[in-house]
Amino acid sequence: xxxxxxxxxxxxxxxxxxxxxxxxxxxxxxxxxxxxxxxxxxxxxxxxxxxxxxxxxxxxxxxxxxxxxxxxxxxxxxxxxxxxxxxxxxxxxxxxxxxxxxxxxxxxxxxxxxxxxxxxxxxxxxxxxxxxxxxxxxxxxxxxxxxxxxxxxxxxxxxxxxxxxxxxxxxxxxxxxxxxxxxxxxxxxxxxxxxxxxxxxxxx
Numbered sequence: 001x002x003x004x005x006x007x008x009x010x011x012x013x014x015x016x017x018x019x020x021x022x023x024x025x026x027x028x029x030x031x032x033x034x035x036x037x038x039x040x041x042x043x044x045x046x047x048x049x050x051x052x053x054x055x056x057x058x059x060x061x062x063x064x065x066x067x068x069x070x071x072x073x074x075x076x077x078x079x080x081x082x083x084x085x086x087x088x089x090x091x092x093x094x095x096x097x098x099x100x101x102x103x104x105x106x107x108x109x110x111x112x113x114x115x116x117x118x119x120x121x122x123x124x125x126x127x128x129x130x131x132x133x134x135x136x137x138x139x140x141x142x143x144x145x146x147x148x149x150x151x152x153x154x155x156x157x158x159x160x161x162x163x164x165x166x167x168x169x170x171x172x173x174x175x176x177x178x179x180x181x182x183x184x185x186x187x188x189x190x191x192x193x194x195x196x197x198x199x200x201x202x203x204x
Contacts, residue, residue, distance in 0.1 A: 046071050048188065050086065050102070056166035056173065057104055060084065060133045060203060066195035067104075067203065071188035079162060079183065081124075082131055083107045084190040084203055087164070091185040094178035104190060105174055106131065106138075109155075109163030111183075117153040117176075120169075133167050133204070140169045142176070151176040162186065 052065040061067065061084070069086045079085055085107055090100045108122060108131065109115040116123040120139035122131065131138045142151055153176055157163050161180035166172025175181070190203045 046188075048086075050104075052104060055171055056168050057084070057106070058168040058171075059135055060106075060167045061104060061190070061193070062199075064196075065193050065199070067190050067193050069188040070191045073189055073191075074186070079107055079110075079186050079189070081107055081110055081129070082204075085162075085164070086187045086190065087181050088185045088187065091182040092178050096173075097178055102187070103164075105164035105166055105172070105181075107162050108165050109157040109175075109180070111157055111159050111161060113157045113163070115155055115157060115163055138167050138169070140165060143170050143172070146177075152179060155180075160184075 048069045050067050050069055052061045052063060052067060055063050083106070084104065086102055086104050088100055089097050089103055108129075109124065113124050114126070116126075117140050120141045122129045122138075122140055142148060155163065157180055160183050162183060163175045163180050165174045165176065192200070192202050194200050
């Protein structure tokens, strides 16, 4: 029986094994750090997991969709047109809106904008503005039975406030009926949908 040592591994093969071993050790640490960071961001309110309860934002968001709201983006800029945002209803003075609920809508009017909706088309400062979602351009028609004379569809957005609409305009209760949202009540922006898996991805 020989006591000779086994031949050394070729240098290139040994380096490849070393790199693989380092990655196997590094990946769990990176995953743990990412999970810890997400937990901290959630605890301090910079991200929040939410469930969509209604179809007012369909097809962008459907009832039962699980989404992630983030407010990190809004630390470096103000909310802007086309953002899909979460806001509290506490600043809405309409008895038909339940106090301090979370709503999800799309911003279409920023502070100071003169906004008008005509024949389903959106005009901002007298210029046609086209907003789109996954199925194409969004049109803004009133829900069945709603009178245009009672809807706020020709307004100037007050300073510090935002005009928001649902993508599913014929089934959305929004700024056309209860006015604008104070900027301080906007909690964050919907960044992505993580459920159902077949529709997972970014939200625009």
